[in-house]
Every structure is written in C-alpha cells, then in structure tokens.
Amino acid sequence: MMLSGWGRFPVIYAPVVDRPRSEAELTAAQAKGGVIARGNGRAYGDSAVSRRGTIDMRHFNRMISFDAETGILVAESGVMLADVITSFLPRGWFPLVTPGTKFVTLGGMIAADVHGKNHHRDGSMSAALEWVDVMDQSGQVHRASRTQNPELFDWVPGSMGLTGIILRAAIRLQSVETGWIRQTTIPAKNLAEAMEIFETSDDSPYSVAWIDCLKGGANRGRSLVMLGEHASGDMLGAQENDDRYALRPKRKKSVAFDFPGFAMSGPLVKAFNALYYRAGLRKAGDNLVDWDSYFYPLDAILNWNRVYGRRGFLQFQCALPLDASKAGLEALLEAISEAGAGSFLAVLKRFGEQSSKFSFPMLGYTLALDFPATSKNLRLLEQLDRITIAHGGRFYLAKDARMTAQTLIESDPRVARFVAQRQDSGASETFQSSQSERLAI
Amino acid sequence: MSKDSVLILGARSDIGLAVAHKFASLGHPIQLAARNVETLKPNRADITTRYKVDVTLHEFDALQPDSFAGFVDSLPKLPLIAVCAVGFMGEQSQNEQDLAASSLVMRSNYEGPAGILAELANRFETRGSGTLVGISSVAGLRGRATNYVYGSAKAGFTAFLSGLRNRLAKKGVHVVTVLPGFVATQMTENLDLPEWLTAQPMEVAEKIATAVERGKNVIYVRSIWWLIMTIICNIPENIFKRLKL
Known part of the structure; x- marks a missing residue:
C-alpha cells in the first residue's frame, strides 16, 4: 500500500504493513528487520513509514x-x-x-x-x-x-x-480545576516586540505566537502572542460553569476534497494574515477558551491537510539557541517574505532546556511553518536549512520530510553519538524508517 | 446513581469490545462473556481505567447449550441489556464440502446465539424489563453463492429475533436486530473492503446504544446498506441465480 505522513509528502510504496494484536505477533513482525512502528500517522513526513516493514501499533490501545x-x-x-x-x-x-x-x-x-x-x-x-x-x-x-x-x-x-x-x-x-483556559492575546508589531513579550511572560504556563511571516519592513515578524493558563473554578462565568470541563461536543468540520493549488498562494495567504492580525487586535486582552479550541484548533477541521491539495505539504520547524535567536529569526523571516511563499500556519515559541539526549527542543526559540510541497518551496526550505545551521539551530524530525543526511549532521553534533548508540545496541539493523535511511541515522 | 449492567456475549470480538466500551462510557457496569475469558483481563483493566465502572468476566461457550442456564444463574446480577456479538464466518469453500465445518458455522451463528438469548428472554420476561440485542448480518437477507452457509445461519437468527420481539413486545422486553454491513474487524482484516461501505466497530457500538435508548427494532449501521440490500432483495430470482455477487 501507499503510505505517507500527515503532510502527504512523500508518498511511499510500503508493501509490508503488519497490524499485530499481541506481543508474539509483534515479535514476529519485527523479526523481518528494517521495520518501524507507526501510531496514528501524524508525524508530517516519513518518520513512521518503512519500505521493508511498517508496524501499525494501534491495536495496542489499552x-x-x-x-x-x-x-x-x-x-x-x-x-x-x-x-x-x-x-x-x-x-x-x-x-x-x-x-x-x-x-x-x-x-x-x-x-x-x-x-x-x-x-x-x-x-x-x-x-x-x-x-x-x-x-x-x-x-x-x-x-x-x-x-x-x-x-x-x-x-x-x-x-x-x-x-x-x-x-x-x-x-x-x-x-486541573476546569477544562477552560484563560487566554491573553497581546499584539506585537514586530519580532523584537514579540520576543520581548515572551521574555517577560516566563511565568505564564502556556505561551505561543502566531506570526505573520509575509510582512516585511518595520513590521517584519508582527505577531499575536497568546498566553494561557488553566482557569480555576472561580474564573468561570455562569455559561462556562455550566460545562465545567468543556466536554460538550462541538460540531466538527471536514475538508471533503483536495483544494486546488492556488488556494495556498502567496497573495491569498497575505490577505488572510492581514485579516487574522486585525481580528487578533480586536480580541486583544483576556478571554476564556475551551481546551479543545485552545490546544487543538485544527482538530476541529478533520482532514485539514487537504487544504494543500493533492501534492501535499512540507513542514519546517527549527530551534535556535537563545543568543542567536533574534538574528536567526530575522534572517529566516526575510528569506520567507522575499520568496513570497505562503505559510498558513506560522508559529513562534520560546523553548526551555533540552529534556533528553536526542530531544529536539533547546533553550531558545522555535519557528514552525508549512508550505505546499512544490519544487520552489523545496528550494526555499533548503535555504532556511542553511540559515538555521549558520545560527547554531537544529531541526524537528517529526516534521521533516526532505532534509539530507549532510544537513542533519551539520545541524546536530549529537547525531554521531546517536548513530553509534544504535549500532552498539544492535538496534540499527532492525529498526529503520524511510526517514532514517534518508538521514543515514 | 449506579446504572444497570450490560452483558456482552462474544466479548472478545472487536464489535463486542466496542459495545462494551460504549456502554461503559455511559456509566453501565459491564459483564464480559467469552471463551477463555481470562485472556480478557487486560480489556477489563482498560475499561475500568477509562470509565471507572465495574467489569466482571464470565466464561461462556456458545457451542455448549447445556451450560446456558447455569451461565445466566452465575452472573452477579441479571443484566438489563444483553448484546450478542457471537459469530463465526468460516470459509465458504470449506463449508460447501465439509459438513462438520458448515455445521459449526450454523451452530455459532444461529443455534448458540438464539439459545442464549432465549434463556435470557425468559428471565427478562419474568422480570418484565430489559433489552436484547442480536448482531445478525445483511448476509442473512438473501443467500448468495459466496457465503450462503453463514448467510443462512444469520437468516435464521434474524427470523428468531423478529419472532422474539413479537412475542415480548407486550411484556416490557425489547429486541433489537442489528444488520451491520462490512465492519473493519479481525474477521475481515485480510479482505479488501471498500472504505465507504465499511464501518468501524465503534460506529456499530454507537448505533446499538442509540437503538437501545430509542427502542428501535431493526437497524443498519451505514444506511447505504439498506439501499444495497433493498436492491439485492428485489432482483428476480431468475436473474439473481445467474449473478456473481
């Protein structure tokens, strides 16, 4: 069968897909070698696809x-x-x-x-x-x-x-006391302002910014920074109190067909961004949002990956060290707005320290973008790779679909140790994905 | 506040388990009945962890009619709702040649399910309340060359449920007949089924819970199957017998 990640690029011929229901069946499936476990297929690229054997783990759901x-x-x-x-x-x-x-x-x-x-x-x-x-x-x-x-x-x-x-x-x-989030939206005119807000709101439990990556000049990096915290019971109004954990079902929308290619073109995204920013300005300040809309806004639109059309889309997400974040982000935003490439969902966030040995986040900032999978955008992403590496940054493998092994090694000094660990433990022959082959890890 | 128990017969099947999850999510204690029921301990832990309801395990073999009365007696409490998800498809080619094989299909899909529901029906009738749910099949609506052994047993079960419903209608006991079309289960895992005709087990479970709540009689899971079966049932026999379906 043909398999891909959530970005629907690349699509890979994966003839062997096992769906084990017991540890015995799982052992048999992995004994074939060259296998990778797959969950719900939400990594964007080819992390959970293997040409030799993909193991669907969704029967292990107890x-x-x-x-x-x-x-x-x-x-x-x-x-x-x-x-x-x-x-x-x-x-x-x-x-x-x-x-x-x-x-x-x-x-x-x-x-x-x-x-x-x-x-x-x-x-x-x-x-x-x-x-x-x-x-x-x-x-x-x-x-x-x-x-x-x-x-x-x-x-x-x-x-x-x-x-x-x-x-x-x-x-x-x-x-948590309730299923509601008290959200504070703060508009930022440019990147410097947005970063200033992040640096001064460290004690806010949640923080993220939507960033307009097509805006150039003095307003480059204009953003809506959204801070949030779990609302306590006494923060709720009568209406929210009536549904304390915000569990009442909401209507789901679904994208029933692949959008045509022009739907995500630069000018349309530019217009959308302007509207979105203005709507954000109007909403600035505090409001209560249910957990589902706050954490999972795109889940309400089932199959939203189809808005990028049949060809699929590419995600780009890098992390930059704190001291190089400002310069690195400026350079990335400049390259994106010059290319005029429309990213519908551009997200900026402040990271804390790295948690485990091969973990992606590092103390600094992360920028996440998505683009239609066109050859022009593939070239843009390579340019963004160079900028990231020049600023000491690295990449999120759950979003990667097209990086080269060379890029990964240049970006991440931990790769050599990771590869050595895989070889020493004997895992490297048995566990492989299309991504690990491409990245030679 | 504690709700009445729901008994799932054939609880190891994907549909049986989905129905257990659905009723547990509505707060009902669950009785899981199956062969080698000990192997369902992880599922018991799963359902208790997710929904905080009591789950009990009960050894049940649909091919041992002599044990049915004792089985019902051994339940901690007579359930309010019983769902029979027992079934076995077998291989049609084998069923055509091998009497033992076809007999096993008939007993698994008709004799066993009808027998245990008959036993429960009498107790429900005495109590004057309860709902019995039989999971039959669209295959029972008209016999086709590709699965008529299984289909004939399901036809018998469907007729049995219809009669039982008729008998108990004035006794406070309701009977629901479920006619799923294709369902993505272990039984059909290796078949290449068209996605738009194939329901997920949880879809079947949701429909059953709604049917029980609203007192529906005969339900399809995806309504397209009503249309398909209406057409299939109305093809004149002279033409039908020459078709490959």
Missing part, C-alpha cells in the same frame, strides 16, 4: 491503570491522546505535555518527544514520562526509567522509534 493520587497513567503505546482526555478530564486531569493535535498515540508522542505551549516551563514529553517499556531487536522487553536502565530511558524520547518499539508507558497528568 489503558492499564490510573493512580488518582499521583496522576500517573499506565497505558499501551497505541492509546490515543484524545481518549486520555475524554477519560480523565471529567475527573480533573489533563495531559502535562500535549502537541497541537490530540489525534496522536502515546507511543508517537514519546518517540517524537513532542512539546507543547508549556515547554518553557514543563519541558517536553520526556518530562512527563515516568517509565517506558521498549521491545528490542531480539523481542526482549526492557523497562526504562530514571533509575532503571537510565541510559535507554534517556535515548528513547526523540529517537523516532529507532531505539526499539515502545510498548507501554507511565505518563504523568496534571490536575
């Missing part, structure tokens, strides 16, 4: 236990984050770390070491991880935690499934 004292959930790796929220938000618990979609599996979250809007305070997925069970190339299962197999525990998050198959894990949830 929760095992929950400790209401500590908020620790033990579950199999194919459990969907959306199900965790459905089960535990009504009891006053919410994931400690969540990416921008709830349609991911726990295994995928750990493999990519996902981060959320609270990274500057709470760290990435590995910070919420108590222990993880990993199946190695011989079919043996190892439990790894901060005290047991700590070396393995440090490698697994961020290793994109290349250190073994994640079977189950214990993750920490945070206690």
Whole structure:
C-alpha cells in the first residue's frame, strides 16, 4: 500500500504493513528487520513509514491503570491522546505535555518527544514520562526509567522509534480545576516586540505566537502572542460553569476534497494574515477558551491537510539557541517574505532546556511553518536549512520530510553519538524508517 | 446513581469490545462473556481505567447449550441489556464440502446465539424489563453463492429475533436486530473492503446504544446498506441465480 505522513509528502510504496494484536505477533513482525512502528500517522513526513516493514501499533490501545493520587497513567503505546482526555478530564486531569493535535498515540508522542505551549516551563514529553517499556531487536522487553536502565530511558524520547518499539508507558497528568483556559492575546508589531513579550511572560504556563511571516519592513515578524493558563473554578462565568470541563461536543468540520493549488498562494495567504492580525487586535486582552479550541484548533477541521491539495505539504520547524535567536529569526523571516511563499500556519515559541539526549527542543526559540510541497518551496526550505545551521539551530524530525543526511549532521553534533548508540545496541539493523535511511541515522 | 449492567456475549470480538466500551462510557457496569475469558483481563483493566465502572468476566461457550442456564444463574446480577456479538464466518469453500465445518458455522451463528438469548428472554420476561440485542448480518437477507452457509445461519437468527420481539413486545422486553454491513474487524482484516461501505466497530457500538435508548427494532449501521440490500432483495430470482455477487 501507499503510505505517507500527515503532510502527504512523500508518498511511499510500503508493501509490508503488519497490524499485530499481541506481543508474539509483534515479535514476529519485527523479526523481518528494517521495520518501524507507526501510531496514528501524524508525524508530517516519513518518520513512521518503512519500505521493508511498517508496524501499525494501534491495536495496542489499552489503558492499564490510573493512580488518582499521583496522576500517573499506565497505558499501551497505541492509546490515543484524545481518549486520555475524554477519560480523565471529567475527573480533573489533563495531559502535562500535549502537541497541537490530540489525534496522536502515546507511543508517537514519546518517540517524537513532542512539546507543547508549556515547554518553557514543563519541558517536553520526556518530562512527563515516568517509565517506558521498549521491545528490542531480539523481542526482549526492557523497562526504562530514571533509575532503571537510565541510559535507554534517556535515548528513547526523540529517537523516532529507532531505539526499539515502545510498548507501554507511565505518563504523568496534571490536575486541573476546569477544562477552560484563560487566554491573553497581546499584539506585537514586530519580532523584537514579540520576543520581548515572551521574555517577560516566563511565568505564564502556556505561551505561543502566531506570526505573520509575509510582512516585511518595520513590521517584519508582527505577531499575536497568546498566553494561557488553566482557569480555576472561580474564573468561570455562569455559561462556562455550566460545562465545567468543556466536554460538550462541538460540531466538527471536514475538508471533503483536495483544494486546488492556488488556494495556498502567496497573495491569498497575505490577505488572510492581514485579516487574522486585525481580528487578533480586536480580541486583544483576556478571554476564556475551551481546551479543545485552545490546544487543538485544527482538530476541529478533520482532514485539514487537504487544504494543500493533492501534492501535499512540507513542514519546517527549527530551534535556535537563545543568543542567536533574534538574528536567526530575522534572517529566516526575510528569506520567507522575499520568496513570497505562503505559510498558513506560522508559529513562534520560546523553548526551555533540552529534556533528553536526542530531544529536539533547546533553550531558545522555535519557528514552525508549512508550505505546499512544490519544487520552489523545496528550494526555499533548503535555504532556511542553511540559515538555521549558520545560527547554531537544529531541526524537528517529526516534521521533516526532505532534509539530507549532510544537513542533519551539520545541524546536530549529537547525531554521531546517536548513530553509534544504535549500532552498539544492535538496534540499527532492525529498526529503520524511510526517514532514517534518508538521514543515514 | 449506579446504572444497570450490560452483558456482552462474544466479548472478545472487536464489535463486542466496542459495545462494551460504549456502554461503559455511559456509566453501565459491564459483564464480559467469552471463551477463555481470562485472556480478557487486560480489556477489563482498560475499561475500568477509562470509565471507572465495574467489569466482571464470565466464561461462556456458545457451542455448549447445556451450560446456558447455569451461565445466566452465575452472573452477579441479571443484566438489563444483553448484546450478542457471537459469530463465526468460516470459509465458504470449506463449508460447501465439509459438513462438520458448515455445521459449526450454523451452530455459532444461529443455534448458540438464539439459545442464549432465549434463556435470557425468559428471565427478562419474568422480570418484565430489559433489552436484547442480536448482531445478525445483511448476509442473512438473501443467500448468495459466496457465503450462503453463514448467510443462512444469520437468516435464521434474524427470523428468531423478529419472532422474539413479537412475542415480548407486550411484556416490557425489547429486541433489537442489528444488520451491520462490512465492519473493519479481525474477521475481515485480510479482505479488501471498500472504505465507504465499511464501518468501524465503534460506529456499530454507537448505533446499538442509540437503538437501545430509542427502542428501535431493526437497524443498519451505514444506511447505504439498506439501499444495497433493498436492491439485492428485489432482483428476480431468475436473474439473481445467474449473478456473481
């Protein structure tokens, strides 16, 4: 069958897809070699596709236990984050770390070491991880935690499934009083202002900025910085109090067909950005937002990846060290606005420290963009790669679909150690993805 | 506040488990019944963890009718709702040649399910309340060369459910007949089914919960199947017998 990630680029012929239902079936599937585990397919590129053998882990979808004292959930790796929220938000618990979609599996979250809007305070997925069970190339299962197999525990998050198959894990949830977020929107006229807001709002639990990457000149980097915190019970109005955990179902929209290519062209995105910024100015200040709209705005539009048309789209996400962030971001934004390439969703965020050995986030800033997968944009992304490397930055493998091995090595001095670890442990022959082949990791 | 129990017969099947999840999410305690029921312990933990309801496990073999009365007696409580998801498709080519194989399909899809629902029906009737749900199949609406052994057993089960509903209509007991079309389960995993005709197990479970709540009689899961089966059932036999369906 033809497989791809959420970005629908590249599309890869993957003739062997196993859907094991037991550890015995899983062992048999991975014994074929050259395999990679796949969750819900939300990594954008080819992280969870292997030409030799892709293992769909979604049958491993059982929760095992929950400790209401500590908020620790033990579950199999194919459990969907959306199900965790459905089960535990009504009891006053919410994931400690969540990416921008709830349609991911726990295994995928750990493999990519996902981060959320609270990274500057709470760290990435590995910070919420108590222990993880990993199946190695011989079919043996190892439990790894901060005290047991700590070396393995440090490698697994961020290793994109290349250190073994994640079977189950214990993750920490945070206690919340309500399902509402008190959001504060602060407009920033340019990049300097936006960064200033981030630097002075470190104590805000959540922070993220939508950034207009087509605007040039004095307003380059104009943004809407959105700060947030879980609302306590007394912050709710009568209407919200009526639905304390904001669980009432909302209407889902779906993109029923592939948009034509011009839908995401520069001028249209430019017009959209202007409208969005003005709408943000009007909304500036405090308001209450339900958790679903706040954390997962795109989940409300099922199949939103189709707005980029049949050819698919590319994501670009880099992290820049703090001292080079300003210059690096200026240079990236300049290149993007000169190319006039429309990025519908451009996100800027302040990161805290790196959490695990091969984790993507680093102390500094991250910029995430998406573009239609055209040859012109592929060239632009290569240019953005150069700028990132020149400023000491690195790239998020969960979003990568097209980087070269050379680019990765230049960007990330940790790669050599990662490759050595894979060879020493014997994992490199058994666990491979289309991405790991391309990146020679 | 505690709700009434729901019994799932054939709880290992993907549809059976999905139905268990659905009713548990509505707050019902769940009784899971299957062969080698011990192997469902992880599923019990899963359902309890997710929905904070009690789940009990009960050994049940649909091919042992002598055990049915004792099985029902052994339940911690007579359930308010019982859903029968027992079924076995077999291989049509084998069923044509091998009497033992075809007999197994007939017993698994008709004799067993009808027998256990009959036992439960009598107890529900005495109590004067309850809902019985039988998962039958569109394959039972008209016999086709490709799966008539399975289809004939399902036809028998569908007729049985219809009669049971008729008998119990004035006794406070309701009977729901479910006619799923294709469902993406372990049974159909290796078949190449068209996506728009194929329901997910959770879709079947949602429809069943709604049907129980609203007292519906016969339900399809995807309504397109009503149209397809209406057409198939109305093809004159002279033409039908020459078709490859």
